[in-house]
Amino acid sequence: MAPLPTLFVSHGSPMLALQDSPARRFLQELGRSLPRPQAIVVVSAHWESANGPAVSLAPQPETIHDFGGFPRALFEMRYPAPGAPEAAERAAALLEAAQIPVGRSPQRGLDHGAWVPLRLMYPDADIPVAQLSVVRGAGPAAHERIGRALAALREEGVLVLASGSLTHNLYEFRGQHIDAPVPHWVGEFEAWMKARLESRDHDALLDYRRAAPFAVENHPTDEHLLPLFVALGAAGPGAQARQLHSSFEHGVLAMDAYAFQ
Template sequence: MTRLPALFISHGSPMLAIQESPAHRFLLELGRSLPKPKAILVASAHWESAGRPALSFASEPETIHDFGGFPRALFDITYPAPGAPDLAARAAALLEQEGIAVAKSDSRGLDHGAWVPLRLMYPDADIPTAQISVVRGATPAEHWRIGRALSSLRDEGVLVIGSGSLTHNLSEFRGQGIDAPVPAWVSDFGLWMKERLHGNDEQALLDYREAAPFAVRNHPTEEHLLPLFVAMGAGGDGTGIERVHGSYEYGVLAMDIYAFG
């Protein structure tokens, strides 16, 4: 069985699902460029749990429209991928083997951090999919450890995705056009992340909040960057890290996509 990379996907605005852009076009091609997964596990910034990661065991996960103020067309979209309770159970066992306690949900559906990129990558919605939460208040290192515990899933035909955003300051987002100019505080942070990822500077990355330029301005809260550390941990030994896509939307949203391993 072909070993899949772990991916970090910047999912940007929900409009990514329907609005033409470089990131939209890239995701349309990305699924076709990879071996078809047996199942998918998504760590989404839009599912936060307290104290421990949570896993979704739903057999028929609903499409969650967890946003407001967008066109009706977005709310009409469904992504009826089957659930993956067996994968969730396997992930729970791997985490527990590493001393990481888990919570379980029988009803959690697919939030837009999951279904927006997956609808572009796998429009047939025929791959069993489960979600894992990020942990509110947990560190990047703790999320790296979660990903590391899940890394062997990649040998079992599972595509592990961290879905968040390389930059995410919504107070600076409103009113911008999709092709708005990119301020230096956004591009400088993105370049720092790219250099540290390509250099496999794990410690600097885990300490990004103190080490990276404009880190807090780009991430007033951390939930949208934490999926990166899950993907980084799942990627294995730090070799073969590649930024496979880079673009910006609305000036302040870096749409970087990274493949690990």
């Protein structure tokens, strides 16, 4: 089996699970375009842990509705995929071998950063899934190191799926329509990220908060971009980034997706 790519997807608003958009249609096609993984490890921006990453060992993860103010239909959705405790323990062992401390959660379910894109990519919910957290207060370099430790998973049929958002400033969201105009500060940041990823400008990417235009405006806090660095690291040294999708929702949410291989 050829090594799987690692993926970064932007999960946007929870309404992605219900509302038609180019990003939703892209994710519905994405699963069919990939080799079928034996298991999936999802790195979600919506699970933060302290002092190091954590893995979920839940044998049957619950669907977590970690949001409010949305239609009832969204709260009724479930993603009943089996857990992947063996893949989670393998990830933990790889991290510990790299001297990265790991927490273990016996019952952590799938938050919407995980189940919303998975429900679109793999609607049959028949591939085992485990979650991996991002680390509160740790930056891009630390998350790339986490990814590098996980690189062997690609050779073992495990898909590393990083779920965040290329831009994520909810202070500017303001209930805008899904087709609202894209402010220049969002478009310029998105274009900068694409150029640096495709040119493998590693140093600039790790220093994006100082180097990128309008970085802090697009990420007042950076937990939604950190999964990208895990995917980048897990693809291995010299990996090439390939943009799979680009669109915008509600003006301020860039819905970019990348494969690294």
